Amino acid sequence: MQGGIEITRAGAADDQALSLIGATTFLETYADLLPGEDIVTHCRTLHGADYYRDWLSDDSRLAWIARNASGAPVGYLTAGPPDLPVDTRSTDLEINRIYVLATLKGQGLGRRLLDSAAEAARELEVTRLVLGVFGRNQAAQAFYARLGFRQIGVRQFQVGASLHDDLVLGLDLT
Numbered sequence: 001m002q003g004g005i006e007i008t009r010a011g012a013a014d015d016q017a018l019s020l021i022g023a024t025t026f027l028e029t030y031a032d033l034l035p036g037e038d039i040v041t042h043c044r045t046l047h048g049a050d051y052y053r054d055w056l057s058d059d060s061r062l063a064w065i066a067r068n069a070s071g072a073p074v075g076y077l078t079a080g081p082p083d084l085p086v087d088t089r090s091t092d093l094e095i096n097r098i099y100v101l102a103t104l105k106g107q108g109l110g111r112r113l114l115d116s117a118a119e120a121a122r123e124l125e126v127t128r129l130v131l132g133v134f135g136r137n138q139a140a141q142a143f144y145a146r147l148g149f150r151q152i153g154v155r156q157f158q159v160g161a162s163l164h165d166d167l168v169l170g171l172d173l174t
Helices: 012-030 036-046 049-057 109-123 138-146
Strands: 006-009 062-067 073-080 092-100 128-134 150-159 162-172
Touching: 006 109, 012 036, 012 049, 012 062, 012 073, 012 092, 036 150, 049 062, 062 109, 073 109, 092 109, 109 128, 128 138, 128 150, 138 162
Parallel strands: 092 128
Antiparallel strands: 006 062, 062 073, 073 092, 128 162, 150 162
16 A cells, blocks of 8 residues: 555446546546536446446456545546557557546556556556547646657547547557
């Protein structure tokens, strides 16, 4: 446990916690960037407990959850087979979501979550992590650039009724 925060692999019993932290951090991150109704729709459908329950029951998908000393969820990362509109390799793993409470940003938790995923990826003989990041989220783009991610494409991403551009990034693990 570093800084009072422990990162563990998420399991079936973590669906409610992932839902809570997912919706909270999505709202924190995008409240000033996206229409409110689109955020509510997105969180209701793609951050509901049922969504995470299905995710956690799929053996091809991985998830980590960060909890503070009291056990409250404060961040998470999910990963799985790539589903991106760029050339991907059979040895790629897509980071689907990585969110940390705003009060903990800048303290290394996002990097620790990514390190956990990279370690598991190497054990699975994954050679590259890939992800999409909102084209207007400069802070996230700078974070990924510091870790060595480079742009490999662009995709469009639906949030509620709105379509947005994401940058597709990759990080070689070899």
